[in-house]
Amino acid sequence: MSKNEDLFEKSFNCPVCGYKFKALKVRSRKIRVTHRDPDGCAHFIGENPYFYNISICPECGYAATEDRFESIGFERKEIITERITPNWQKRDINRERDIEDAINTHKIALHQALITDDTRQYIGLLAMFLAWLYRYIEDTKNERKFLEYALDNFQKSYESEAFTKSFPIERCAFLIGEIFNTFKKYDDAVKWYNIALEHSSLNPGMEKQIRERWQIVSQARRRE
Numbered sequence: 001m002s003k004n005e006d007l008f009e010k011s012f013n014c015p016v017c018g019y020k021f022k023a024l025k026v027r028s029r030k031i032r033v034t035h036r037d038p039d040g041c042a043h044f045i046g047e048n049p050y051f052y053n054i055s056i057c058p059e060c061g062y063a064a065t066e067d068r069f070e071s072i073g074f075e076r077k078e079i080i081t082e083r084i085t086p087n088w089q090k091r092d093i094n095r096e097r098d099i100e101d102a103i104n105t106h107k108i109a110l111h112q113a114l115i116t117d118d119t120r121q122y123i124g125l126l127a128m129f130l131a132w133l134y135r136y137i138e139d140t141k142n143e144r145k146f147l148e149y150a151l152d153n154f155q156k157s158y159e160s161e162a163f164t165k166s167f168p169i170e171r172c173a174f175l176i177g178e179i180f181n182t183f184k185k186y187d188d189a190v191k192w193y194n195i196a197l198e199h200s201s202l203n204p205g206m207e208k209q210i211r212e213r214w215q216i217v218s219q220a221r222r223r224e
């Protein structure tokens with residue numbers, strides 16, 4: 001049990017090997033956001049919930065974000081069993097994590113997403129979190145590398161994948177716009193904000209957010 005009261009243990013049942021384990025997560029009432037970057041990256045006082053995004057089975061090495069952990073299909077299970085587990089050094093990395101653990105666990109999940117041919121949107125989101133983790137430690141080279149990778153995957157996702165309520169298509173378009181904005185490619189950013197605004201599934205909160213960003217970025221573009 002962790003002595004850190006901001007964290008709690010959540011129980012998992014590994015869908016690949018059946019092993020039961022516990023992973024630490026941040027209590028939602030203890031999450032304190034100080035501010036957010038335009039692309040959505042939050043900065044926290046105290047424990048950072050991003051560090052605990054990935055749950056990893058200590059027994060077989062299967063790793064995924066909490067919301068997807070249990071929903072792995074038969075084919076992906078087989079790939080984990082055949083290609084991950086034989087090389088997995090059994091260990092528990094679900095305890096208190098530092099930034100290095102956070103980066104490593106996201107890289108493990110990203111590697112598994114790639115070899116199991118997971119969706120571009122999931123790969124893009126993992127890459128985006130990796131970029132943000134590198135941003136915290138001011139490693140701009142790796143931040144840019146993973147932002148570019150996220151951008152590429154989100155663009156491919158937008159063209160070819162189905163979207164869900166938890167990650168709607170306008171959110172994908174908006175994130176593409178935000179990454180272009182981070183790269184100071186304002187024309188592309190505005191183009192993608194406009195694409196996001198065209199989607200009828202857009203909710204009023206998201207529309208307001210995009211219109212605000214559209215204004216700020218349009219002004220930046222005019223100053224160039």
Ligand SMILES: [Zn+2]
Nearest residue numbers: 014017057060
């Ligand atoms: Zn397992």
